[in-house]
Structure formats: C-alpha cells, structure tokens
Amino acid sequence: MADIDHEQRAEFENFVSAQGDRLLHAAYGMCGDWQHAEDLVQQVLLKVASRWSRITDNPGGYAYRCLARANIDRWRMLRRRPEIITDPTVITVVRPRGDRPPSDVDDRLTVIDALRALPPRQRAIVVLRYLQDLSEADTAHALGISVGAVKSGGARGLARLRTANPSPFQEVER
C-alpha cells in the first residue's frame, strides 16, 4: 500500500462513506434480497476501487451504472438456471389478509412486493429515479438507455405499483 496516493485513498473512503448505504439500499431495491444486495455492492465498490484513479467525474454515476449492470447480469443468470427458484421476479404480489383488517405493515409489504414484481429494468428505473432521486439523465446514463425510455419505463412502473396496492385485495375480505 506504500504507493497509494493518500489523497486518493481519502477521496475513495469519503465516497464509500457517503454512497455506501445508498448503494446498498438501491441494490436491495433492485434485487429484493439483502445478501445479494451486499454481494452486488461488494462487486461495485471493488470495481470502482480498481478504476478509481481513472474515474475523473461523477463516481456515483459510475457506481450506479456498475450496480445496474451487475444486477441485470445476476438476473440473466438466474433466468438461465431453472434450478434457482428464488428469482425475485416470481415473487407473488398477492398477500391475502384473511380476516385481519388492513394495516400499515400490509401496505408496506404490498408496495415492496409490487416493486419486486416489476421487470428488472423497470424496477431499476423506479429505484434509481424515484428512490435514489437520480435525475432522468443520470438514470438513463446508469442504465445505458435513453431519457425517453426512463420516462416511459418509470411511468409504466409507477402504474403497475399503483394497481398492485391494497384495493384489489379488499374484495377478499368481503
């Protein structure tokens, strides 16, 4: 470590300190599993670290781009391997309440389930644009798509979240 530029090291540590939790939460939003989220962030931070001296502008954007791509890679792998049955994309959004009245916990879990049920790229758009507050341009850059695709994908994602919320299940209670 003797040849490490202390200033660069400090900059990187500051970056991780500032962005680490945000990346972890974004990863969780994208993949729906804390263990995989940690794995994804590990990958991302190591990749950012390995290129730190060459990342001259917007390391956060680069990190989100790595995260989105790593998650897509992971999702593609899960899809190719049918023995994996925990693909978050197959998690049902149906959560019958039985005789219990609706609660805040039900609402929260239903929203989270609905997010997990979105297609991976649409989910990534929703997570980056609306949960991480990235601009449309930054979201597009992170995902390697156009701003228009961010707008349309985000709108569709929100529409699907809207239709997945508790009202459909209230019929179960009658």
Next chain:
Amino acid sequence: MIGNDEQTIHALRDAMATEVRGHHLDPEIAAAATDQLGSARRHGGKYAAVAACAVGAVTVALVYAVTGSNAQHGATAPTGSACNGAVFTSALPVWARAGFSPDSYVNAHVTGAGDEIIGVLFADPLRSPPAPDRNNKILWVAKDPGTGPLVIRAHLEGADQEATRTVPGGPGPSIIDLPAPGCWKLTLTWSGHRDTLAVPYTG
C-alpha cells in the same frame, strides 16, 4: 391509497424507508474495497490489468479480504507471474453459485479476466504430472454456457510450451492435465465467448 404518480412515489419511499431502516453497509466491505484500491495499482502486467476489470475476480478478492481465509496458492510464483493470487479459496462469485449449496460456495477457484467463466478446482493444488490418487478435476461455470464445446488453449508462462484441451460438452466438469508444472495461461473459447485466466500446476 395510491391515486397518482406523486402518491405512488410517496408510498414507495415510505415503504422502502421502513424496509431499509437499520441496514448499513458492512464496514468490512468498505475496508476491503479500500484495500483493493491499493492492490489494483500495485499489480502490473497485462493479466493483472485485465483482472482488475473483472468484477468476479475482484469479488473473490474482496471476500478474501473480508474473511481473511483466502489462501492464494499462486503466491509462491515469481513476482509478476499471472499466477500470483490466481487461485482463490473463498466464496464463488454470486453468478456462479447456482447448483452449489451454501456450504459449498467457498471453494478453490480461478476466475476469467472477463468475468465470463470460472474454474472450480476440485483438486487443489492441480498437479503435473497428475497425482496418482486425485484427478485434476475442474468444473467450468460460464455465465452463458452455450451449447458448443469448450476449447482451452494453454501457454506455459516463461516457456514456449503450449497445449490444447477440449471439453466436448462445453463448460462443465473436466479433467485438465497439462504437460508440465508452472503457471499456465489459458485462453478459453466456447459458443462465441472468450475469456482468459491463469492456473498454477504444482510439480
């Protein structure tokens, strides 16, 4: 509860804020990444540079740093050898774990510089000539295994010696015997994919 986009976003943010509460990045992950900042600069050479770009490779390096349990069997190779730190005995990359039980995530393996393939080593170390009581079994796991054969072109570091091996069924179980001990640089091609890695064979 959700009538328009703003309300939907608000509900989503509330739900996620509750969901992520108390979940923070493991400081050891941050520390390991910082260590990688140093090692990426410290290593030179074509293979090291490519490896630095390989997410999978750095992932296992991270696990090594976190767990402290990653024996790197290439460590005795000469300085600058592609086999320095080539073999990891840590958790497999996430994408390569399908079919493995959680107990077997940790296994000796080598990772492709392009993060397209790993070789899980069921003989550790690999030996040339082969050990009488254990095959040089390598399980190749590719992100996209394809349908064609896996062709391995091997070049012995520091020598002119080369060898070619074919795994007819593509990435999967194989016995890879190579003609001499040393650091072998492998170029693997299968179903339109290509990746490189280094594997040490012990005499």
